[in-house]
């Protein structure tokens with residue numbers, strides 16, 4: 001796992017490294033060296049380096065100097081004469097570089113900039129880094145859209161200019177990078193908000209050879225899951241296994257209005273490896289589900305007048321639920337009074353429980369006085385997994401619109417977890433980047449494509465999660481990793497389905513059919529990461 005930092009922690013880390021004897025000036029030299037090596041790997045004959053007023057520009061000036069010494073033609077664009085750069089560190093390296101052979105262009109017009117950009121094979125974006133705030137001001141507000149019109153390969157230093165490195169917000173314009181070389185550790189904004197749209201491939205420039213020894217001295221906003229971290233949760237299928245010992249799931253879901261959600265979740269749970277999946281659904285839709293899923297037993301539970309779980313549902317569902325390795329509750333269920341009772345009842349059982357969709361909306365209503373005052377959630381022994389998207393998470397913490405990006409989602413999930421301190425509770429915060437948040441750690445598994453933003457995609461994820469939990473039989477050391485495995489499978493179903501149907505044409509039912517292939521892809525990536533497979537998969 002690789003840590004992701006908040007900006008204030010990056011500053012703390014720089015200070016710690018400085019106390020250990022490596023100055024910020026030295027870090028800048030290393031940043032420039034690494035930036036130059038990333039550019040060189042593209043084999044350019046001509047490079048354009050765009051610099052700003054601060055130390056991000058300093059990284060660019062150092063890289064320009066090194067690239068020029070390698071017989072690459074380098075043009076450096078600066079908003080002011082190098083001697084007028086306000087940051088002392090950046091001014092020093094800018095004056096040094098300008099004194100050599102690079103071509104320095106101060107304050108070019110848009111046309112001049114476009115001409116330089118058209119000639120360059122690679123453009124280095126060292127305009128704005130972690131010191132950027134608000135919206136880019138001129139001349140950067142002119143440079144950035146101009147660069148985005150060019151076809152040259154763009155490498156951003158630390159963070160694409162225009163992206164807030166903490167929030168991931170782009171207010172006006174932002175460099176669209178092919179690659180971002182982020183210094184010391186990735187900043188959370190690269191993964192949050194608009195970040196994923198602009199960063200391209202993220203590469204980490206570690207800058208300091210003893211980084212491993214000091215990175216633990218600062219708080220981590222989250223950790224990126226590497227493929228190899230998942231290996232313990234990728235299990236085989238022994239010949240002697242039977243349908244029950246493979247793992248069983250009860251899907252408590254559906255209503256007359258939304259039978260499809262129950263079908264998708266149940267089918268996904270089975271495809272994810274559970275040997276026995278059953279559905280408990282209101283009798284108003286049970287026959288529909290039976291017809292759609294011949295391999296799945298369906299328990300018809302008395303409905304209310306609107307075709308949702310009725311008053312008798314709680315005791316019947318809870319009696320059934322005790323027999324399963326995992327219970328998934330919520331998809332398409334509605335928030336009727338009967339549904340609320342089902343959720344309350346399931347919380348009291350000692351069985352691994354996944355609450356998704358309407359089960360979370362029921363929970364928000366049950367927790368009307370504040371989630372921290374809902375002891376049933378925290379008193380449980382068995383794992384409780386919640387899978388909210390941003391709106392559901394906002395409702396759970398009782399504030400409309402409180403959650404709108406990765407950072408606010410992690411904050412809200414931690415508020416819920418820390419209120420009760422249950423280490424059996426994990427919140428999977430779904431969004432363009434999904435965070436798996438537990439009491440001890442926050443993990444970021446591989447994200448899927450935007451094709452996953454389609455109705456029912458979350459039901460499929462809930463099915464994959466419950467199927468995965470059932471097959472693990474609660475033999476889990478790190479729940480956040482086990483759930484990251486399930487989220488990664490869902491992400492890869494998105495890639496596989498997009499390759500088959502086209503990015504915009506994927507629908508949720510397609511994802512289910514790619515679960516097997518996605519599991520194989522995740523396994524291959526894990527084995528490659530651990531060196532057990534080469535890049536050809538041999």
Ligand SMILES: NC(=O)C1=CN([C@@H]2O[C@H](COP(=O)(O)OP(=O)(O)OC[C@H]3O[C@@H](n4cnc5c(N)ncnc54)[C@H](OP(=O)(O)O)[C@@H]3O)[C@@H](O)[C@H]2O)[C@@H](O)CC1
Nearest residue numbers: 027028053054055056128129130131132133135136137158
């Ligand atoms: N972490 C590390 O250890 C290392 C970090 N390093 C590098 O340093 C970078 C951070 O440097 P930094 O702090 O100097 O900030 P940086 O991003 O260059 O920008 C500051 C300038 O931008 C200006 N500015 C702000 N907003 C603006 C706007 N909207 N529109 C226009 N201008 C705006 C701001 O002006 P002000 O707000 O002061 O008016 C100020 O002049 C970091 O990203 C990494 O690349 C490496 O050298 C190696 C070691």
Ligand SMILES: Nc1ncnc2c1ncn2[C@@H]1O[C@H](COP(=O)(O)OP(=O)(O)O)[C@@H](O)[C@H]1O
Nearest residue numbers: 430431432448449450452453455456457458459
């Ligand atoms: N832009 C995106 N990029 C990648 N994944 C996304 C994006 N938008 C949504 N997703 C993923 O798609 C799923 C949507 O889930 P959800 O909103 O619960 O859908 P539904 O309620 O329709 O089933 C989540 O797993 C989420 O992480």
Ligand SMILES: [K+]
Nearest residue numbers: 125128159161
């Ligand atoms: K930059």
